[in-house]
Amino acid sequence: MSSELDYSSIQLAEAEPDASSMIESFRAVGYSIETAIADIIDNSISANANNIWVDYSWKGPSTILSILDDGIGMNNEELIQAMRPGSKNPLDFRNEDDLGRFGLGLKTASFSQTRKFTVASKKEGESVCFWSWDLDFVNKSHSWNLIKYCPNENAYTEKIENLVSGTCVVWWDLDRIAKDTKEDSEDSKKKFLETMESVKSHISMVFHRFIEDGLNIFFQGRKINSWDPFMIGFKGLQAKPGVKLQDGKAIIKGFILPHRSKLSPEEYNYGKGPEDSWTAHQGFYVYRSKRLIVAGDWLGLFKKEVHYDLCRIQIDLSNDIDNDWQIDIKKSVARPPLKYKDQIVSVAKEARAQAIEVYKNKGMILRRKLSNDEYFPFWEEKVRHGKRFYVINRKHPLLTDLFSKSNGLNSDIKRVLQFIEETIPVPLITYQENENIKPYGQPFEGKSDAVRDTMKEMYQNLIKNGKTDERAKSIILNIEPFHFYPQYLEHLGDE
Numbered sequence: 001m002s003s004e005l006d007y008s009s010i011q012l013a014e015a016e017p018d019a020s021s022m023i024e025s026f027r028a029v030g031y032s033i034e035t036a037i038a039d040i041i042d043n044s045i046s047a048n049a050n051n052i053w054v055d056y057s058w059k060g061p062s063t064i065l066s067i068l069d070d071g072i073g074m075n076n077e078e079l080i081q082a083m084r085p086g087s088k089n090p091l092d093f094r095n096e097d098d099l100g101r102f103g104l105g106l107k108t109a110s111f112s113q114t115r116k117f118t119v120a121s122k123k124e125g126e127s128v129c130f131w132s133w134d135l136d137f138v139n140k141s142h143s144w145n146l147i148k149y150c151p152n153e154n155a156y157t158e159k160i161e162n163l164v165s166g167t168c169v170v171w172w173d174l175d176r177i178a179k180d181t182k183e184d185s186e187d188s189k190k191k192f193l194e195t196m197e198s199v200k201s202h203i204s205m206v207f208h209r210f211i212e213d214g215l216n217i218f219f220q221g222r223k224i225n226s227w228d229p230f231m232i233g234f235k236g237l238q239a240k241p242g243v244k245l246q247d248g249k250a251i252i253k254g255f256i257l258p259h260r261s262k263l264s265p266e267e268y269n270y271g272k273g274p275e276d277s278w279t280a281h282q283g284f285y286v287y288r289s290k291r292l293i294v295a296g297d298w299l300g301l302f303k304k305e306v307h308y309d310l311c312r313i314q315i316d317l318s319n320d321i322d323n324d325w326q327i328d329i330k331k332s333v334a335r336p337p338l339k340y341k342d343q344i345v346s347v348a349k350e351a352r353a354q355a356i357e358v359y360k361n362k363g364m365i366l367r368r369k370l371s372n373d374e375y376f377p378f379w380e381e382k383v384r385h386g387k388r389f390y391v392i393n394r395k396h397p398l399l400t401d402l403f404s405k406s407n408g409l410n411s412d413i414k415r416v417l418q419f420i421e422e423t424i425p426v427p428l429i430t431y432q433e434n435e436n437i438k439p440y441g442q443p444f445e446g447k448s449d450a451v452r453d454t455m456k457e458m459y460q461n462l463i464k465n466g467k468t469d470e471r472a473k474s475i476i477l478n479i480e481p482f483h484f485y486p487q488y489l490e491h492l493g494d495e
């Protein structure tokens with residue numbers, strides 16, 4: 001529509017959002033406690049905090065969790081404004097180091113975990129102010145009113161009083177994780193503490209670049225160490241040059257992490273990260289203004305497969321292109337713009353290929369070491385009466401194995417093999433190859449699981465028959481087509 005409507009002549013009806021239903025929908029945004037706490041920490045970082053303290057004490061349903069920072073703080077008016085849902089327009093300009101976006105995080109993250117929370121704050125030279133949202137009161141009064149109440153108020157205002165300036169977010173009705181628990185139940189307490197451990201490792205990952213730059217985040221008084229997915233500084237790391245997209249507002253950089261043989265057991269475990277798994281941590285790492293949003297995900301472009309374990313790709317975004325990347329409210333999802341998909345795929349393919357290469361090289365070294373071993377091709381060329389024929393190698397381990405298992409069927413199997421050999425359309429294959437009508441598919445293209453599973457089975461049999469790990473692997477590497485897949489060797493011994 002091009003012309004502006006004349007609203008003065010149009011009938012109106014009031015349709016204010018219903019307070020309680022709006023808030024209940026905020027609660028359903030889909031935060032986990034890890035992502036919710038990270039969103040509160042974002043605000044502290046944007047407020048220039050140098051120190052952030054995450055504290056909690058287990059008290060069953062009355063458990064309280066607080067996030068305190070020594071950032072610039074807010075005065076009473078600013079605090080009330082900050083407590084308003086949608087306090088900033090997502091389209092407004094943001095400083096390049098501002099981690100906020102929709103003007104919702106403080107509220108949605110808090111409501112996702114609590115029915116009641118307080119924010120207390122102080123600007124330099126001013127006194128402490130505080131306000132709380134209480135969902136039960138909003139439901140009852142059907143109005144968007146903050147209340148000036150916080151249990152154990154002094155404990156939290158005092159924490160800020162001792163700082164030049166700062167803010168404390170207090171979650172005091174943690175109904176998502178503490179409801180229906182009992183303070184003296186060991187089981188509930190254990191679960192809660194496990195959840196807190198997971199929060200801690202999430203923080204160490206999401207904010208690792210800030211921690212490396214000197215930000216202190218304390219968890220129950222103890223400083224959190226950063227977890228760097230790229231293992232910068234570890235021996236054997238390969239970094240590809242960064243590639244600029246979107247006028248340099250996005251930079252993508254592939255890393256090939258060190259092979260296990262280059263790492264100490266501790267270093268190898270470090271690489272497993274918060275998910276405790278190399279495979280879970282392969283993929284893209286998308287950062288928005290250095291804050292990690294996506295941690296190890298192929299963004300729907302590829303699948304996670306063990307032989308890409310060493311491949312991690314950094315994507316750095318500035319905070320003014322998040323609309324293009326569809327950053328969501330929780331700041332946990334990003335989708336590459338269609339326009340740059342091809343470029344991203346090509347950078348990723350290169351890094352992925354290089355990551356497989358590490359395993360392949362390991363396999364090749366092993367093969368060279370044992371190069372005198374007998375090699376088992378699957379097909380062989382034979383000459384009869386001066387003519388070429390192609391036959392299946394009866395000594396190939398897959399066949400000797402089959403013959404040994406197939407009591408009484410051996411002559412049938414041999415007959416089928418003979419029919420395959422005699423009817424294989426050699427002229428047709430040759431003709432197609434010369435005319436190059438369509439590119440031919442690579443062996444096991446898109447069906448590599450069959451190769452991997454067969455290799456694994458064969459490996460297990462060899463081990464069962466007393467072969468050493470190295471011996472078993474070298475035998476397998478001398479069997480067609482397994483010698484094309486040295487990348488699978490690495491994980492043959494895994495459960």
Ligand SMILES: Nc1ncnc2c1ncn2[C@@H]1O[C@H](COP(=O)(O)OP(=O)(O)O)[C@@H](O)[C@H]1O
Nearest residue numbers: 043044047082100101102103104105106107167
């Ligand atoms: N810890 C804090 N210190 C100072 N100001 C804060 C803090 N947390 C929130 N604010 C203020 O409240 C506003 C709203 O925060 P939030 O709801 O998370 O939205 P956003 O971060 O997208 O702006 C922020 O823009 C900031 O001005």
Ligand SMILES: [Mg+2]
Nearest residue numbers: 043100105106
């Ligand atoms: Mg925010």
